[in-house]
Amino acid sequence: MWLVAEREISTKLRSKVFLISTAILFVAALVGLIFGGLAAQNQSGTPVAVTADAAPLLPSTEGLEITEVADRSAAEKLVSDGTVDAAIVADPSAAPFGFTVIADSSAPTSLMLRFAQVPPVELLDPAQTDEAIRYFVAIGFGIVFLMAASIFGSTIAASVVEEKQTRVVEILISAIRARTLLAGKVIGNTILAMAQILVLAAIAIVGLTVIGQTQLLGLLGAPILWFAVFFLFGFILLAALFAAAGAMVSRQEDIGSTTFPITILIMAPYFLVIFFNDNPVVLTIMSYVPFSAPVGMPMRLFLGEAQWWEPIISLLILLATCVGAILVGARIYQNSLLRMGARVKLNEALRG
Template identity: 85%
Template sequence: MWLVAEREISTKLRSKAFVISTAILFVAALAGLVFGGLAAQNQSGTPVAVTADAASLLPSTAGLTVTEVPDRAAAVALVTSGKVDAAIVGDPTAKPLGFTLVAKSSAPSSLLLQFAQVPPVQLLEPAQTNSAIRYVVAIGFGIVFLMAASLFGSTIAASVVEEKQTRVVEILISAIRARTLLAGKVIGNTILAVGQILVLAAIAIVGLTVIGQSQLLTMLGSPILWFAVFFLFGFVLLAALFAAAGAMVSRQEDIGSTTFPITLLIMAPYFLVIFFNDNPVVLAIMSYVPFSAPVGMPVRLFLGDAQWWEPLISLVILLATCVAAILVGARIYQNSLLRMGGRVKFSEALRG
């Protein structure tokens, strides 16, 4: 099993296309972090109104143009008139911060980055979409999951078809069992995919530290760790299905017909977070569906909408689905691997 995994890893690392695409991904991620951080730093002088009972509660006024007002009514009047972008008013019920942020249609992202914990936000005229930070973080998790899962998943399927098309698989199966071959492929590609995710996480941590976005780094720390855990088991699930889909055909031209449903499962979380990143009901459902949990749950953790026990329950559901997918995928893979010619029907692959 490990011999097959080593072969998968070494083959990828010797591929110029894989190395170049991975390097471009890392550089693009670093450039995006630096650009976003510098843009946030350049948004200096954000006009805000602060009530007298909230002035002492602010952690910092750097990058803000503060207008002190006597009470909440005066602060709301300045926000409504557009003289300030937001107001910070004392609120004893808003624990543990002790204040609430009042904005007209959306809270300024540069202001939210001032706080280690996102304060309660009250919008006087709520917009259809939420703040820029929510959107960027949701899209970030969605696109990383989409790119990594689709890249390595399609590679597994193409590798299986190539081995069938060249009849190499007949030699392999004479030496090892089909399930051992499948496990080696899944393990090897999972190591590469998770390694890529960990490098991206390291780039995010280093990049945010260098550009001085310690507040955002604190907010993203736990969600990034949970994303890595969910991605690990979610990718194993998808890898087993991709390998099974590849074994059902004998030509590279036919691979799209069997992998298309799995590709839709990967694309769905990305489009859902684009259109519903401000919908707590949709995000809650996503966080418990195995194929979208790697995106939905980290986003909810970042927003503070998930309780401490929710990631654990979601992870248990993902693990149970992962075991079921491995069993079904292994059966399809074993029953279809040596069948040449036309596409193997799903019912025939299950029956053997």
């Protein structure tokens, strides 16, 4: 089993295409994080209402479009109707600042980054997280899951078909069992996929630290950890299905016909989390469906919508589904591996 896994890993690491694409992915992730943070820090012209008694308390007004108002009620009115992004009003209880920031649903990031310490914030129509940050995190979880699962999953299917097409599999099966060959392929590609996920997590930590987003980093810590755990078992589930799908055909041209349903299962969480990242009902359903739980549950944890026990229940459901998928995938793989020619039908592969 480990010999097969080593072969899968070494073959991938010798591939220039894989190494170059992986390097581009890592560099793009780091550049995207740093550029986004610096762009937010360099934003200027943020419209802000300031009461007369709060103006002397501001450390700096550089980069702010100041609108002076008479009192707090006038400031709140400008915030509510969207004239300004936020208001700064005097507040003797807000030590050591002496003022409070008033915003509608979330405080502008460009304004908050100007303070060495975060002053008290009052929201008129509070939202759990900033819309831009929520969307950014949703894209991050979605695209990492989509790319890693699809790239390594398709690699497993292509490897199985290549061994069938060249008849190498007949030699392999004479030396080891089909289930051992399947397990080695799954283990090898899982190690590579998890290594990629861990490096991306490290890049996220480094990038957020460089741009000074320690508060966002604190919010992302637990969700990233849970994402890695969910991705591990979710990928094993998908890897077993991809190997089974590859074993059902004998030509590279036919892979798409058997892997298409699995590809849909991978793409669905990506689009759902992007379009419905602000919909608690959709995210809740996603967090308990095994194929979308690696994206849905970490997203809910980041938004603070999940109870402490929900990730555990979701993980148990994923583990049970993973075991079932491995058993079904192994049966299909074993019954289809030595059948050449036309595509093996699913019911025939299950019957043997």
